[in-house]
Amino acid sequence: MEPPMHGKANWRGPLRLFHISDIHFGLEDPAALAFAKHCIDVERPHAVALTGDLTMRARTHEFKAACQWISDLDVPVTVDVGNHDIPYFNLYERFFDPYKRFKAVAAVIEAQLDLPDLAIVPLRTTTRAQYQRFPWSNGWVTDHALRHTLAAIDALPEGTRVLVTCHHPLPERRERDGKLLTINGTKTMEALASRKVMAVLSGHIHDPFDLVEQTAAGPLRMIGAGTLSKRIRSTPPSFNSIVIDGPDIHVTARNLEHVPTRAMQLDEVPENALPPREPGEPVSPVGTVPLVDPPVY
Ligand SMILES: [Fe+2]
Ligand SMILES: [Fe+2]
Numbered sequence: 520m521e522p523p524m525h526g527k528a529n530w531r532g533p534l535r536l537f538h539i540s541d542i543h544f545g546l547e548d549p550a551a552l553a554f555a556k557h558c559i560d561v562e563r564p565h566a567v568a569l570t571g572d573l574t575m576r577a578r579t580h581e582f583k584a585a586c587q588w589i590s591d592l593d594v595p596v597t598v599d600v601g602n603h604d605i606p607y608f609n610l611y612e613r614f615f616d617p618y619k620r621f622k623a624v625a626a627v628i629e630a631q632l633d634l635p636d637l638a639i640v641p642l643r644t645t646t647r648a649q650y651q652r653f654p655w656s657n658g659w660v661t662d663h664a665l666r667h668t669l670a671a672i673d674a675l676p677e678g679t680r681v682l683v684t685c686h687h688p689l690p691e692r693r694e695r696d697g698k699l700l701t702i703n704g705t706k707t708m709e710a711l712a713s714r715k716v717m718a719v720l721s722g723h724i725h726d727p728f729d730l731v732e733q734t735a736a737g738p739l740r741m742i743g744a745g746t747l748s749k750r751i752r753s754t755p756p757s758f759n760s761i762v763i764d765g766p767d768i769h770v771t772a773r774n775l776e777h778v779p780t781r782a783m784q785l786d787e788v789p790e791n792a793l794p795p796r797e798p799g800e801p802v803s804p805v806g807t808v809p810l811v812d813p814p815v816y
Contacts, residue, residue: 531635531636533762533763533764534565534566534634534635534637534762534763534764535562535564535565535760535761535762535763536564536565536566536567536568536639536682536760536761536762536763537555537558537559537564537566537567537568537758537759537760537761538567538568538570538720538742538744538758538759538760538761539555539567539568539569539570539744539747539758539759540569540570540571540572540686540721540722540723540743540744540745540746540747540758541570541571541572541601541722541723541725541744541745541746541747541748541750541792542569542572542573542585542588542746542747542748543572543573543574543575543603543746543747543748543749543750544573544574544575544581544582544584544585544588545574545575545576545578545581546575546748546749546750546813546814547584547747547748547749548746548747548748548749548756550775551747551748551756551757551774551775552588552747554773554775555747555758555773556588556591556592558758558760558773559592559593559594560593562760563593563594564594564760565594565595565634566594566595566596566597566632566634566639567592567594567595567596567597568596568597568599568632568639568682568684568720569589569596569597569598569599570599570601570684570685570686570720570721570722570723570744571598571599571600571601571602571603571604571645571685571686571722571723572601572602572603572604572686572722572723572746573585573586573589573598573601573603573604574603574604575603575815576603577603577604577605577606577620579620582604582620582621582623583623586621586622586623586624587623589624589627590623590624595632595634596624596627597627597629597630597631597632597639597641597684598621598624598627598628598629598630599629599641599642599643599644599684599685599686599722600618600621600628600629600643600645600686601645601686601722601723602645602655602656602657602658602686602687602723604620604621604645605645605647606620629641629643631671636678636679636680637679637680637681637682637763638671638672638675638679638680638681638682639682639683639684640668640671640672640681640682640683640684641668641683641684641685642660642664642665642668642683642684642685642707642719643660643661643664643667643668643685644658644659644660644664644685644686644687644689644701644721645658645659645686645687646659646661656791657687657699657700657701657702657790657791658685658686658687658688658689658700658701658702658704658723659701659702659703660685660689660701660702660703660704660707661703662703665703665706665707665710668683669710669714672711672714672716673714680717680763680766681714681715681716681717682716682717682718682719682720682763683711683716683718683719683720684719684720684721685719685720685721686721686722686723687700687701687721687722687723688700688701688704688719688721688723688724688728688741688743688788689701689704689707689708689719689721689732689741690704690708690732690741690788691703691704691705693788693789693790694787694788695799695800698790700788700790705734708732708734708739709734709735709736710736711739712734712736712737712738712739713736713737716739717740717763717766717768718739718740718741718742718768719739719740719741719742720742720743720744720759720761721741721742721743721744722743722744722746723743723791723792724743724752724785724788724789724791724792725745725746725748725750725751725752725754725792726743726745726752726753726754726783726784726785726789726792726801726803727742727743727744727745727754727757727759727770727772727780727783727784727785727803728741728742728743728784728785728786728787728788729741729742729743729770729784730786730787730788740768741788742759742761742768742770743785743788744757744758744759744772745757745758745759745772745774745783746792749813750792750813750815751794751807751809751813752789752792752793752794752795752808753785753794753795753802753803753805753806753807753808754772754774754778754783754803754805754807755774755775755776755778755805755807756774756775757772757773757774757778757783758772758773759771759772759773760773772784776807778805781804782803782804782805783803783804783805784803784804785801785802785803786801787801788801789801793812794808794809794812794813795808
């Protein structure tokens, strides 16, 4: 059976979405968070998509602060789980109840948002453990997670535009040396491209990007958001303001430093959020690389 086609013209005007990521309570940037909150309060986007890493180490007090910040947002919200949101020290919880600490915002975790002619569909890329490697901070789209997301997309009414949200960018291999990034990323991107998904929104990298990945089933747009924490990689803290106008998507990387969007965006997806130290590692044009690696605790 042919997969359903999404993207038919039947739209009621532009939709505005704020794509926020990696707020990392525990090492949050209060000024950047206040800026994002102010923009949400004043501009009232149709929705906020938070693509994971709400905390630094999934500690109870970090979750409490993150959940409070999310609860105070007076617009529809969907939240993906990041690798930093799974208990690190408490192994019992990590394996048996990894999402317990999200309780206060459980209703918005991996929740599909249905806006006029547009659906925001989550895809889980985090896992409790990975037998292929250690540490387990990079992404893995399990067959179960992929099936779940594809079933949600296939159940949408014909003509619905689709955005997919997840924490990890989906490229499976690093361009520079072929290093394994997100396990099953290639087949996931191909499946999403075959369903004409408009874009995949992700976090984890702490620098924004807006790239097109070529798959066997056609192109797939990959949009990454920066961080609102002090763990910066090569750009000042930022979030994405996304306008969906018919079949078009316009992305602005909003930041307090007034850096233009193109100077904020990477042209290649790196492995993680660590500041670039080696020659050849992707750096944003603005190049705000911290001299010392930000703390991880
Ligand atoms: Fe992060
Ligand atoms: Fe992450």
